[in-house]
Amino acid sequence: MQLHESNPAPNSRRVHIFMDEKDVEISRVNVDLRAGENLTPEFKAMNPMGRIPVLELDNGRFIAESVAICRYLEELHPSPRLFGNTPESKATIEMWNRRAENNFMMSVAMAFRNISGIFKDREEISAEWGAISARVAADLVPVFDEQLSRNEFLAGDEFSIADITFLVAYEFAGRVQVEVPELPNIDRWLADMKTRSSYSAR
Amino acid sequence: MQLHESNPAPNSRRVHIFMDEKDVEISRVNVDLRAGENLTPEFKAMNPMGRIPVLELDNGRFIAESVAICRYLEELHPSPRLFGNTPESKATIEMWNRRAENNFMMSVAMAFRNISGIFKDREEISAEWGAISARVAADLVPVFDEQLSRNEFLAGDEFSIADITFLVAYEFAGRVQVEVPELPNIDRWLADMKTRSSYSAR
Numbered sequence: 001m002q003l004h005e006s007n008p009a010p011n012s013r014r015v016h017i018f019m020d021e022k023d024v025e026i027s028r029v030n031v032d033l034r035a036g037e038n039l040t041p042e043f044k045a046m047n048p049m050g051r052i053p054v055l056e057l058d059n060g061r062f063i064a065e066s067v068a069i070c071r072y073l074e075e076l077h078p079s080p081r082l083f084g085n086t087p088e089s090k091a092t093i094e095m096w097n098r099r100a101e102n103n104f105m106m107s108v109a110m111a112f113r114n115i116s117g118i119f120k121d122r123e124e125i126s127a128e129w130g131a132i133s134a135r136v137a138a139d140l141v142p143v144f145d146e147q148l149s150r151n152e153f154l155a156g157d158e159f160s161i162a163d164i165t166f167l168v169a170y171e172f173a174g175r176v177q178v179e180v181p182e183l184p185n186i187d188r189w190l191a192d193m194k195t196r197s198s199y200s201a202r
Numbered sequence: 203m204q205l206h207e208s209n210p211a212p213n214s215r216r217v218h219i220f221m222d223e224k225d226v227e228i229s230r231v232n233v234d235l236r237a238g239e240n241l242t243p244e245f246k247a248m249n250p251m252g253r254i255p256v257l258e259l260d261n262g263r264f265i266a267e268s269v270a271i272c273r274y275l276e277e278l279h280p281s282p283r284l285f286g287n288t289p290e291s292k293a294t295i296e297m298w299n300r301r302a303e304n305n306f307m308m309s310v311a312m313a314f315r316n317i318s319g320i321f322k323d324r325e326e327i328s329a330e331w332g333a334i335s336a337r338v339a340a341d342l343v344p345v346f347d348e349q350l351s352r353n354e355f356l357a358g359d360e361f362s363i364a365d366i367t368f369l370v371a372y373e374f375a376g377r378v379q380v381e382v383p384e385l386p387n388i389d390r391w392l393a394d395m396k397t398r399s400s401y402s403a404r
Binding site: 063 | 250251259263265267270273274278289290292294297300305326327328330331338345
């Protein structure tokens, strides 16, 4: 297997943390996003969406989308379980992972791309939408703080893919144009996350 | 169990189709979105994101997010498998479900909400972003057509949650402000979808 990725990108970091928690190593191929290597016909044959990361399997097939890659690794290396064990824990982890990704992380990403214009050579942008997305992202943070006031981890008693997604998105938000409120339960959880070896996985 | 939902909403339709494919019945509670019933403190105690559908479990807990609800039902009723059987099929279905949802369906939804202003009493909108999102959604359709030129179903040889997501998003796009191109392989697949009893599930 080979992982096609771009090291500093948030979605690559999600897979790196997941791999470290599973103690899995996969050889890496760097894709230069700024140079548009993800937009070539060769890359789009692997992933027509032109996005990283992409996992190349030994049978020549490709799995794109960071959560799909993580789910594949979960199947091959079930321990520790990061997508849940029971019907309720699997659904709860999926729910919180989606809140962290489809609501929070996507708003952060839209704020970053539309305000910075980092990819304006290849996508239409709207500064107005960037500003709205930054406010939407900031407004969502208290929902996660409230959940973490009643739970050790984002989806309950166990560390999961939902913690990975929210960690990566929250720290990315703090580095781009989102004014992330500092809240006590997130601060406690973030300190816990920083004690894990996976926190610094690259 | 009870399903809190709003019948004509696309995310409710996804769960209805899934339930019909599984031959599962769950009692329903209608939530009036236009009247803001999803924004009350009572509703937000079930789902702090203020969105439908929400599955209320018999133990008093709640599962929000349509795909999380479907995954819970898959665990309780494994046959037929709609999230895959093998590591590779599970990852491939997750990948295509995410392409259908995180790329296509989200662009359709942003086009609809930002152009129509249907929820402008409760969210900031940008007509400029609505127009961009409509173009992004339309530009993605050929990726799905190409995949359906080589596969009977969106994620391969088996009907899956990915077909449900793309079906609901594609038909929703055609009813709102997205100019959906008509392409031959999607047309063939859409005709197949219409032969399933779940197509008209309500």
